[in-house]
Amino acid sequence: MAPMMLEDDFIPTLSDSDAVSDEEMSAPEPPTQVASQLSTKRKREEKKAKGGAAKKRKQDSTTVDGQEIKTSSGDVVVEGGQDKDDDMLSDFEFDNSDRTAILGGFDGWDIGGKGGEEVDVISRIVARRRGGEIPNAAKTPSAPVGEEGGEEDSDVESDQDLDSEPDAEDDEEDATIGPDDDDESSATGEEHDEDVAAPVTHPDDAASDSGSDDNNEEDALEREKQRAFFAPAPDPQPTSTTGATDTTFTSMSLSRPILKGLSALNFTTPTPIQKKTIPIALSGQDIVGGAVTGSGKTAAFLLPILERLLYRPKRIPTTRVSILTPTRELALQCLSVGKRLAAFTDITFGRAIGGLNSREQERELALRPDIVVGTPGRYIDFLRNSPHFQTDTLEILVLDEADRMLETGFADELNEILKSIPQNRQTLLFSATMSSKVDDLIRAGLQRPVRILVDAQKTSAAGLVQEFVRLRPGRESKRLGYLLHLCTEVHRDRVIVFFRQKKEAHRVRVIFALLGLQAAELHGSMTQEQRMQAIESFRSGRAGFLLATDLASRGLDIRGIETVINYEAPQSHEIYLHRVGRTARAGRGGVSCTLAAEPDRKVVKAAVKAARGQKGAEVKQRTVEPGFADAWQSKIDDLADQVEAVMREEKEERVLEQSEREVRRAENFVQFEGEIMARPKRTWFESEKDKAEAKRRGGEVLNGAAPEGEKKRKGEGKLSNKRKKRLEDRDERRGEGMGWKKGKGDAKAAGAGGGKGPKGAGAGKAGKGGGKNGKGKGRR
């Protein structure tokens, strides 16, 4: 069966409705096909980029947002012969001496997904439109047409003029899901697709340009709290005969079957976080663990768990360990790593993962597997509805990506889980951006945890080169043109591109397909099958680009990702670190490239500042000649009609597939009516309304709460001028006690006298639209 989009996909977030409307785009033109040869110009550029003539050496200093930054190597990449922007970024001394050796060859993402061989809907539609021909490469548009020096896009509608009504209700659930349909993420309070980015400036952005990180620094009170809360870290154990601390897996007293598992994965030497964590975890203490992305945190918590489980009483099967992750993909990956490490043991695994077949998982859980790996929503679903799943025997709880799990958006779910498991468990929290804030950690029920922070906070991987492409004011509307230039000329393979909005990721996916670039998309509006297929297609190299939302920003371990492109900067420096951490993993090298316009300023600044303070971190400015981006942008604009047509066809296919599903469901119901009706009613932990509210709260924390009086109605994005005017008029009427429509004279008088009421649409949701009612209970 062809994969299918969820019925109401592309949930408009605040930002979705702010996208530049497609209507602006003009006539289509068939995309040019395969370009086998690089243009001379491109070759010249590549040469330059690789350290040729265009490399600017030894800049004494440059400025970032007014701050002077000393440069050392002057490795500024200049494309298209344009001088570097002096007010952007510079290099920092690159010292690679600390860089760990390239580690073993295990790709965590090997979950047995369906091979990615199936051609996805978009590729199929595009091929059909071309009479069966599947495009395979984009050609650089002819000579740049844009003039140097970012002209103003005066004809682009301002945000305020865009219609801010959402395209569709916020709806990640499939309310009509039948008993056999397990893609019911939202119905079970499944993972949160982190697609809650605000399109507007973060309130903090408005703060001074001083770049002060005072907020992030632990104040004295917090330090005091931490001293009382954390257990002192034990001294490193001298383990070798020489008394040195050069720990090996063998010296950590791991049992033979575990060592065999390690050796099968080619893990010969423990990484720093593994060295520090394993002995402490084996002693049963709670742990708050932090280490840079790609540094082996998964094995750091799995190994001691497996070792401990080897000595469990075996007579009665008992579930003793739960590992929770914020996304299904991460749960599957963790499961895969665990199974491989435990390959030579009798330790068993079960799943409580959203988007996968419930009954199959219930059957696994009924066998009381030693370890259950899950996502919070499905975990709670089983807690409530599956008589076979019991957590009162739990001895160890792991929260992977713990800072995310402790965020407001997950708070209710986590509380529900924590209250169902024994308090005297061991709790292990891990993340690359692990917070040490005591109040957060208390919520996780930790008891005198040991804090193991291997790397300084907010550190990026040692082998990462961070590039930034500055979009000057007025150039923001050409963002996609820049992306296309980068993806066809600079970072052309094994690239993951991050978007803030699902809708944009999808639109770009269509554009890539029309241009002949092999891409897969990954976001929360896809079925689990599609998600896994997308990852597999990227992992296997069939797709050179993965266009993703922040759903993919944390934890995914896909081997060989060379580049991470941030189409837009994410909402926070933490998410930035997770995103760019998809490359340069396990001691390897990698590049991140962030398109940085004015709204991205805060995160870019934070990234540069953090890199400045990090020994060996390499930061580069990449300058793209505006003409290249313009040429691509106009090519993209010319494709507008085709993009629309493809999306229309896709929608039609979805409707068709949906009705087929309905028919299958009805048939299924008729066939198994007795069994279905006999099942106990399933209860849901949170109503959709609660969930939407939790999500809104999460979004608010992430994006900063909208100031009072500027809060928006449910599902509403920025206010259009028309709507603003209407609301202002209403407020005026209210303020003046008028119960009728104002006449012209009144308007004038009001204008002259001022006295307008408060702006905004009053109370309501700042985030996505509300959830559906009537989902509180159902049958399974």
Ligand SMILES: Nc1ncnc2c1ncn2[C@@H]1O[C@H](COP(=O)(O)OP(=O)(O)OP(=O)(O)O)[C@@H](O)[C@H]1O
């Ligand atoms: N001791 C080791 N020797 C060799 N390779 C290792 C070792 N430990 C882990 N790896 C490999 O390092 C890679 C990164 O590991 P892992 O996914 O656990 O990182 P992480 O720290 O959890 O990253 P993130 O913060 O992004 O989730 C994986 O491909 C894994 O196979």
